Amino acid sequence: MPELPEVETTRRGIQPYVEGRTIIKMVIRHRGFRWPIPDQLEDIIQGQKIKTIERRAKYLLFRCETGTLIIHLGMSGRLRVLDNDSHIGKHDHVDIYIDNGHVVRLTDPRRFGAVLWTEADTGAHQLLAHLGPEPLSDFFNADYLRLQSKGRSSTIKSVIMNGEIVVGVGNIYANEALFLAGIHPAKAAGKVSKVKMAKLVEAIKLVLEKALLAGGTTLKDFRKSDGKPGYFAQQLHVYGREQQPCLICQTPISCIRQAQRATYFCKQCQPK
Numbered sequence: 377m378p379e380l381p382e383v384e385t386t387r388r389g390i391q392p393y394v395e396g397r398t399i400i401k402m403v404i405r406h407r408g409f410r411w412p413i414p415d416q417l418e419d420i421i422q423g424q425k426i427k428t429i430e431r432r433a434k435y436l437l438f439r440c441e442t443g444t445l446i447i448h449l450g451m452s453g454r455l456r457v458l459d460n461d462s463h464i465g466k467h468d469h470v471d472i473y474i475d476n477g478h479v480v481r482l483t484d485p486r487r488f489g490a491v492l493w494t495e496a497d498t499g500a501h502q503l504l505a506h507l508g509p510e511p512l513s514d515f516f517n518a519d520y521l522r523l524q525s526k527g528r529s530s531t532i533k534s535v536i537m538n539g540e541i542v543v544g545v546g547n548i549y550a551n552e553a554l555f556l557a558g559i560h561p562a563k564a565a566g567k568v569s570k571v572k573m574a575k576l577v578e579a580i581k582l583v584l585e586k587a588l589l590a591g592g593t594t595l596k597d598f599r600k601s602d603g604k605p606g607y608f609a610q611q612l613h614v615y616g617r618e619q620q621p622c623l624i625c626q627t628p629i630s631c632i633r634q635a636q637r638a639t640y641f642c643k644q645c646q647p648k
Contacts, residue, residue: 378449380544381587386455387431393457394426398475406469413491433507433543443495450489456481508542511580516542518574525565532568533561545580547637551615553579560648561639614640
């Protein structure tokens with residue numbers, strides 16, 4: 377699944393082509409996404425000027441003159457900027473034609489994504505209203521995370537992956553941040569010390585910032601908006617490295633399942 381760095385990389389890749397431009401037309405070839413694409417969206421969006429393209433968590437927000445187009449990439453979706461006469465593939469379900477001769481194309485083989493429209497405040501939208509702070513913002517800090525973790529018996533990994541507490545810390549980045557902070561992923565969140573919590577917040581920000589600089593993690597289904605893969609996967613310390621030696625202490629990397637997700641850690645560097 378594209379995570380926050382991948383979605384932000386997509387936003388940055390598309391931004392120069394769409395901001396300040398006018399939508400000529402929208403072509404929808406399949407409406408059956410996670411939530412059905414609204415009827416008449418093609419008519420609503422035609423002629424709209426895209427003022428800005430923003431990101432909230434893993435949602436892309438195309439701010440238009442009379443409302444906001446909300447796009448989520450789901451499990452396997454990607455947005456690309458192409459020439460408007462580009463070949464249309466089997467899973468190319470939505471095209472947004474821009475007045476500069478380009479098309480923003482949503483490709484989504486599994487159709488777990490979303491294409492929605494709202495004329496109301498996006499902060500109050502049912503998909504966005506409950507979300508926690510952005511992990512790279514000043515609102516996400518050690519005091520905040522300690523407060524959210526206080527008294528919790530749930531694991532620290534589940535807490536930092538809870539979008540109502542902090543958005544965008546997906547499985548790969550949670551594994552990496554916990555390793556850098558020296559925290560066992562199965563440790564109860566309420567028992568993480570103040571010092572360790574500060575290290576964890578710092579590690580989350582560091583891992584995400586590095587991923588953004590590298591263009592997002594290379595995943596099977598992810599490509600950047602220009603069609604090239606991201607390269608952050610080459611820098612991973614623990615994720616996907618079961619039984620390989622820890623890059624710090626040479627202990628074989630362990631793997632367990634948490635909430636049906638693979639969790640990788642070093643028993644020596646991350647004692648329970």
